[in-house]
Amino acid sequence: MNGRRAAACLDGIARVVRLGWPDRGVTLGGEMAVRSSISETRGHALSSWRTALHWICVGLVILLVAKASPIAQGWPQFLGPSRDGSYSGTPLATSWVGGSPPLLWSRTVGAGFAGPAVVGDRVLLFHRVGGHEVLEALAAETGEVLWRYEYLTSYRDDFGFDEGPRSVPVIADGRVFTFGAQGQLHAVDLETGLGIWNHDTHDRYQVRKGFFGAAGAPLVEHGRVIANVGGRRGGIVAFDATTGEELWIATTDEASYSSPVGATFGGRRHALVFTRTGLVGLDSASGEVIFQKRWRSRLGASVNAATPLVAGDQVFISSSYGTGAALLRVDGRRLVEVWTGDDSMTNHYATAVIHDGVLYGYHGRQEYSPSLRAVDFDTGSVRWSEDRFGAGTITLAGDRLVILRETGELVIAEASSEGFAPLAQVGILSGVVRAYPALADGRLYARSTDRLVAIDLR
Helix, strand or coil, X not given: CCHHHHHHHHHHHHHHHHHCCCCCCECCCCCECCCCCHHHHHHHHHHHHHHHHHHHHHHHHHHHHHHHCCCCCCECCCCCCCCCCEECCCCCCCCCHHHCCCEXXXXXXXXXXCCCEEECCEEEXXXXXXXXXEEEEEECCCCXXXXXXXXXXXXXXXXXXXXXXXXXXXXXXXXXXXXXXXXXXXXXXXCCCCEEEEEEHHHHCCXXXXXXXXXXXXXXXXXXXXXXXXXXXXXXXXXXCCCCCEEEEECCCCCCCCCCEEEEECCEEEEEEECCCEEEEEECCCCCEEEEEECCCCCCCCCCCCCCEEECCEEEEEECCCCEEEEEEEECCEEEEEEEECCCCCCCCCCCEEECCEEEEEECCHHHCCEEEEEECCCCCEEEEECCCCCEEEEEECCEEEEEECCCEEXXXXXCCCCCEEEEEEECCCCCCCCCCEEECCEEEEECCCEEEEEECC
């Protein structure tokens, strides 16, 4: 339960306590209330009961909603609690004594592009050490290893890139879910680090090896684990989060490097999956395909990698390789084009963020030093562009952008539609930085190809 829910629940209970139990007329001081008449007593009791029951119900509803919430607070998955790259926690500073934010701890890591996830006092790190893919729980305060879970891997990258896992761990309902580079899907107990269930999805669903291995973080909500597997026997597959039992299969689309996202349209919960073929909207409970939109480059050597971004009844998707971006409005079982184009914001691998009707993100391919841009969400018109800015990731923290460049430079800037307005710039990592960072309670957890750091930005 997060802080606001806990506070509201406690407030509801406190109100009941302050009212006392009406049938006994007990006050906080333990004294019996004196009623002057039977009618007065009955009226007061009825009124108190109604009020007490109201606040009991409020507390219970809050508890049930908190329990049903699929994702805990912190940074429990790729792109944060709502999988939209937004952070709403402790405010961030833009200047520090000595010119640099405090380094809380640092440690070496194995191979991989998988960023960390954070819940409570734990940081979950998924990387490759030797011939094993390894999931470790680290103490958020110190970086100390609390437990370690590992299994064998033989993944080899055909292009000579990094051979570690690419997918950020997902933490939900006391479990950690990982999706390794070879399609190994594992569920692990968050408290103990013991394995619960696992599937070799590439073998089970006959997945053809892609360019860069499995990379999309599964969508975990409402007791289901939904993965863009990409096999001939199953393109999108849902599993029971508790048992690992297969629940449904949809499409035979090849996998992309994008992560699915959950959204509600017309009172119906959807899973939005940006496969290699395009956008698929499914009923997350049954796997029924509700709508599809082909969005794929004519180039064979191309990928879809950015995660769909949802705002109201609209969905933004974007790719590089001459594919371009599209804003689509969900109308029942149809997708209506609002705008499309290859000139505004073509995301190669980093997902954009949206603030006050403006998209902030990268335009262009990573190897060609993409631009950093602000684009009007409703029209696709470019508000401003910092050309040849270089690749990286972008997170929204209130009205500020937290940008982590591939060079290891951290930039905090205003989310302004008027122009690029950096407030602070500082190097926090060396080497190549492609993994998404985690931002929890004002602390940034970021990794390069060989190091993980915890930085205090409060």
